Amino acid sequence: MADRTDELRVRFPPSPTGYLHIGSARTALYNWLLARKHGGRLVLRIEDTDAARSTEASTRAILEGLRWMGITWDEGPYNQTDHAEEHRAVARALEEAGHAYRCYCTPDELAARREKARAEKGQYGYDGTCRDLTPEQRAAREAEGRSHVVRFRVPRDRASFRYEDRVYGVMEVPADTIEDFVIVRSNGEPLYVLSNVVDDHRDRVNLVVRGADHRFNTIKQILIYEAMGWPVPDFGHIPLTLDPKRAKISKRRHGEVVTVEFYRDRGFLPWAFCNFVALQGWNAGDDREVYLTPEELVEAFDLSRVSRTNSVFNYDPGNKKFFTDPKAIHINAAHIRGIPLDELAAHLRPWFEREGLWDPAWDAPGEARERFLATLDLIRQRYHLLGDFVTLGRAWFADDFDFDPKAVKKRLSRPELAELLPALAERLAAVEPWDAEHTETALRAFCEERGVKPGLVINAARVATTGQAVGPGIFDVFASLGRERTTRRIAAAAERFFGS
Ligand code: GLU
Numbered sequence: 322m323a324d325r326t327d328e329l330r331v332r333f334p335p336s337p338t339g340y341l342h343i344g345s346a347r348t349a350l351y352n353w354l355l356a357r358k359h360g361g362r363l364v365l366r367i368e369d370t371d372a373a374r375s376t377e378a379s380t381r382a383i384l385e386g387l388r389w390m391g392i393t394w395d396e397g398p399y400n401q402t403d404h405a406e407e408h409r410a411v412a413r414a415l416e417e418a419g420h421a422y423r424c425y426c427t428p429d430e431l432a433a434r435r436e437k438a439r440a441e442k443g444q445y446g447y448d449g450t451c452r453d454l455t456p457e458q459r460a461a462r463e464a465e466g467r468s469h470v471v472r473f474r475v476p477r478d479r480a481s482f483r484y485e486d487r488v489y490g491v492m493e494v495p496a497d498t499i500e501d502f503v504i505v506r507s508n509g510e511p512l513y514v515l516s517n518v519v520d521d522h523r524d525r526v527n528l529v530v531r532g533a534d535h536r537f538n539t540i541k542q543i544l545i546y547e548a549m550g551w552p553v554p555d556f557g558h559i560p561l562t563l564d565p566k567r568a569k570i571s572k573r574r575h576g577e578v579v580t581v582e583f584y585r586d587r588g589f590l591p592w593a594f595c596n597f598v599a600l601q602g603w604n605a606g607d608d609r610e611v612y613l614t615p616e617e618l619v620e621a622f623d624l625s626r627v628s629r630t631n632s633v634f635n636y637d638p639g640n641k642k643f644f645t646d647p648k649a650i651h652i653n654a655a656h657i658r659g660i661p662l663d664e665l666a667a668h669l670r671p672w673f674e675r676e677g678l679w680d681p682a683w684d685a686p687g688e689a690r691e692r693f694l695a696t697l698d699l700i701r702q703r704y705h706l707l708g709d710f711v712t713l714g715r716a717w718f719a720d721d722f723d724f725d726p727k728a729v730k731k732r733l734s735r736p737e738l739a740e741l742l743p744a745l746a747e748r749l750a751a752v753e754p755w756d757a758e759h760t761e762t763a764l765r766a767f768c769e770e771r772g773v774k775p776g777l778v779i780n781a782a783r784v785a786t787t788g789q790a791v792g793p794g795i796f797d798v799f800a801s802l803g804r805e806r807t808t809r810r811i812a813a814a815a816e817r818f819f820g821s
């Protein structure tokens with residue numbers, strides 16, 4: 322394909338050393354949004370160079386997490402290790418051109434000199450011992466059998482290094498704070514700081530969007546681009562997401578609660594999760610929190626509105642319901658209420674199947690499916706997580722639903738209900754036609770005849786028919802459950818809770 326020079330090319334290069342956590346998920350999402358917004362391309366590259374820590378399982382988990390989020394890539398996934406030879410070749414080229422040199426200092430020597438320099442002059446970093454070795458000095462060190470690393474020769478003709486970050490603005494550091502950094506280890510392995518540049522160049526990346534923890538790598542990497550005479554991409558760093566204690570989120574320390582999988586398994590809609598993640602460190606300049614479709618977010622998203630301050634990600638794995646940021650739950654609930662019913666049904670299907678509650682008749686268009694969708698529409702108004710449909714909403718799909726003990730205690734304890742409930746069931750059994758309007762008329766007339774407050778009977782009927790103290794309007798509940806289930810459950814509740 323011909324290369325369009327105006328085409329935006331972004332990338333997501335995760336290291337496969339753990340699950341996809343919320344911070345990397347956000348980096349991937351921002352890149353994806355930018356590619357969609359500008360008709361660009363997203364390159365996926367697995368940075369598996371660290372053989373000791375990279376695993377196949379992690380690569381799979383990352384790809385699965387991205388797929389679940391709906392993040393698609395246009396190229397890749399490439400493996401960084403497939404290009405190891407190329408990374409070494411670039412290191413050699415840098416060395417040959419004098420932009421890099423061999424350093425024979427041993428770790429012990431380095432440590433000793435660093436200590437001394439820090440004590441005497443308050444300096445740190447590599448002191449340049451091997452920067453200007455003569456060929457003879459080099460040969461002597463090799464003859465001693467010393468191994469070497471390759472260091473980049475940082476230019477010393479400038480007072481500072483700077484670049485313009487698309488998020489943080491001008492980034493400038495005094496030149497002497499950038500030491501001659503290592504680009505190839507003593508075992509011949511190129512380091513991230515080099516491989517990443519070589520790969521981004523080959524993949525023709527022209528905008529690098531990544532976590533703010535890489536801001537100072539960027540200074541070094543730009544020097545490599547310049548030394549190679551390669552075009553330098555734009556850089557935009559995004560602030561970190563911190564845990565509730567304001568520490569950097571790490572998969573190892575926080576376990577699964579910070580992973581994408583956790584949200585999937587706890588009943589998040591994938592796009593609602595993306596919506597929440599996008600708002601960790603970005604807003605459109607208004608109070609808007611809900612973007613029901615990817616299109617809406619693509620339209621609104623812009624790197625220039627990414628915040629420069631780290632965002633805090635609140636969660637509480639010990640809390641069964643509000644295990645994560647309340648804002649995340651609120652956004653998921655808004656999506657559950659707001660997306661087309663067909664889509665919601667598709668997301669719910671595995672949840673129903675796991676409970677043995679999926680009716681194959683719901684697969685095909687027809688009356689059964691219409692009724693199912695209408696039920697979803699009724700009950701979704703109060704739900705926060707997909708699992709709520711088969712737990713809180715189980716009564717709509719099965720007779721063996723649980724009764725919330727608090728609801729029973731509060732709503733099914735007045736002794737007069739022992740007699741009222743069977744009588745109500747009998748009255749409702751005769752209502753024609755069975756709909757919200759007619760059941761309401763019948764119930765209210767019943768209460769008036771008996772001289773009881775409708776609230777008493779309505780609240781009791783709600784718990785009797787659904788097991789819950791709250792839910793949709795009771796007459797809609799009756800209409801939705803149907804005559805048979807409604808009357809049977811009201812009568813059964815009298816027996817069960819009053820022994821009558
Ligand atoms: N593999 C690096 C990481 O996961 C990529 C950083 C970058 O985007 O350059 O942190």
Ligand code: ZN
Binds near residue numbers: 423425426450451
């Ligand atoms: Zn040295």
